[in-house]
Amino acid sequence: MNNVMDVINAERIEDVQAAMQEPGDARLRIRGGGSKTALSTPRAGERILDLSRLSAILEYEPGEYTFTALAGTPIRKVEAALAEHGQYLPFDPPLAGAGATLGGTVATGLSGSGRQRYGGVRDFLIGARFVDGQGRLVRGGGKVVKNAAGFDLPKLMVGSLGRLGALVELSFKVFPKPAAYATVETRFVSLDQAVDAMVSLSAAPLDVEALDLTPDAEGFVIWARLGGVADVLDERAERLRAFLDGGHILTGEEERAHWRTAGDFAWLPADASLIKVALTPAQVAALEKRLPGPGDSPRRYSVGGALAWLAWQASISDLDAILTDLNLPGLLILGDGQPALIGRRPDPVYLDRIKRTLDPAGRLLKF
């Protein structure tokens, strides 16, 4: 299936343009690091356009809080370069350990637990260059942190799943990284209590960096992360623990490992699919009611209940039905099921007009 003939390895932006303009019926499936298997594994009749060689940090000026890199640049490489100057991408791009790239992160629209504090990938992307389905190299946004000129094409590319164009160069805003972290882990017996705690913590001025909830056999655990000045972190963590009526404080390597494991989905059973669901804290209970026990189907609610990561072992159409019932949108990230978009779909009226403009000949995948 994945034989060499079906893969175009782009070495330069011109190669991406040429691939779009090549005659042929095969739709192009764009692949960055291949870390999101459900989205980057080719199906019959498709060709892979691989962008992993478009990898380089082009500009990084720490004093500007911005950098520009080719889209195939691995997140890990970017994180290492930023860390040398005490900076980071605050939204914790997921699957970094599995080789996720900047482009794949934007195209999939994925943000991790750190989204809680300052926003997600949509909020940190400031500029993009992409090749549309006609092979045109298009730029939107800019390289400065604030810019309101022209349509916000970078936002359009967030979550576009390689169906509107191939991202080739991206500019991001970055922030100074907190000097130290601490996490409070608090167990709850009932879901209602746990969700209430999460909601009041999100509305409290305690500035948590991340706020996740995991169901397990004995109940529910909230993970609330603080970051900041090292000297006062203990005091803040105590205050947070009191706010949650108790809990255990994690620090140091144990703390870091917890969030790394979460972001790389190390908790996912080997044969399970991974699905992202967008929701609100008020919808968590309704979704929980419809899901099998957490032993069979582990999951993690993130960003104070605005995001759910579900491990799923049954058929995708079952989950599609549940999400459709609940009017929640879902996206397959890992696994070999399809379709990629399940549950509530994006409004086709608007999207079709955009798709027809950027990809009139259908060189890229359909939504």
Next chain:
Amino acid sequence: MAADALMSDLERLYPPKRLLRAPVQLAPYESDALTAFRTRPLAVVLSETQDEVIETVRLCHKHAVPFVARGSGTSLSGGSLPLAEGIVIALNRLNHILTLDPQTRTALVEPGVANLAVSQAAAPHGLYYAPDPSSQPICTIGGNVAFNSGGAHCLKYGMTANHVLGIKAVLPDGEVVEMGGDSLEGVGPDLAGFFVGSEGLFGIALEITLRLLPVPEMYRTVLASYSSLGAAGDAVTNVVASGLLPGALEIMDRLAIQAAEASVDAGYPKGAAAVLIVELEGERIQVEAEFARLLTVIESTGADEVRVAQDAAERARIWKGRKGAFSAVGRLSPDYIVQDGVVPRSHLGEALARIEELSAEYDLRVANVFHAGDGNLHPLILYNGREPGALERAEELAGDILRLCIQLGGSITGEHGVGVEKLAYMPEMFNETDLAVMGELRAAIDPLGLANRGKMLPAGDAPALHAHGPHPLEKAGIISRE
């Protein structure tokens, strides 16, 4: 013809007092806050419901008559400037906050709700709406959405787009669509995000879901004065390099300080060449710790005087001077242009020095007020409109400043939008392909080109890159100045 047919349809939809046609009724709608440009529209409708707006758009589409949505008309780039052959749809009366949910921390609002009204409604829940344009008591959320408006706190919390989760809009052909939702997260292309900043070209936002944030537990605001603008700029570099992330980092120069002092008595140090305002906000324990660091950094920057706001009243006074700066400058000069451009922060010093030179070259005073943290300059160019040629000179100077921003790798607008004012600079910021694609997207969403026609995207006969003097639309006789 088309216009007459539209008018008789509108007469069925609106009572006479909400369908304005007499010149005296239309006068207040002839321009926005860029008052140099005026156009009298065919009519203004004062819509009171979403259905009226939808129906009005459908009628405009049926008769192929262009329309301009209008919030409070505070646009500084001519964004809500009417078209002589079109109508204005005034949205001020759609000013209901439909729901405010403290659980999800969202507010669902109509487009005519004033920016500040959202924070006021959220306050009892300990929440607020973060984007804070200086015009916030009057400008509307609809206008903010159209322009992706900013404010003084963008470095840390972003602009309007970062706080809009969902939009229900009527497209220019009357189709109603919903984009995004009430979750912070989304699946599929970020269509709501793409709508924000589209300057009214994608249709009219009818309902907007806004994200609310917890009111910070503590603010620490410090005002430092410097004997040169360069020293204040260097201080910004030092603050940023220290790893602190202030909520706001603002600079005002001598002229702006004088203006603010004359009008609001903000108590800024007399005779200072520049003041820097730095504000930290967040959890108390953390802010106290960071503030100690901030003061050490500021002490090392050679400030002449450092004042720390001791309470909420003192903080408010510092901000009053800053937020009132634009209107205050009105006291120094009969006329002025507010410019809006962005440079990479590390080029701020260079940009300011160049602006000073340009000011001397053109013999026009320029007051500088800016969001230093994100490199967003707001030069206020003072001129006397009665002096022949003064406006043209002021516009040329403004154009040189915008080109400077582009040269330094920045942008022609950080928050005021392109509107009609900056049309000529779009081709310097974006290449032909970029503009062609934007044009095609616009055409796909608005095939007849009815919604805010003539704004943001240079037309096929794009104004020359070096357009000076009269505005291209002015030459074409479409708009005129007073």
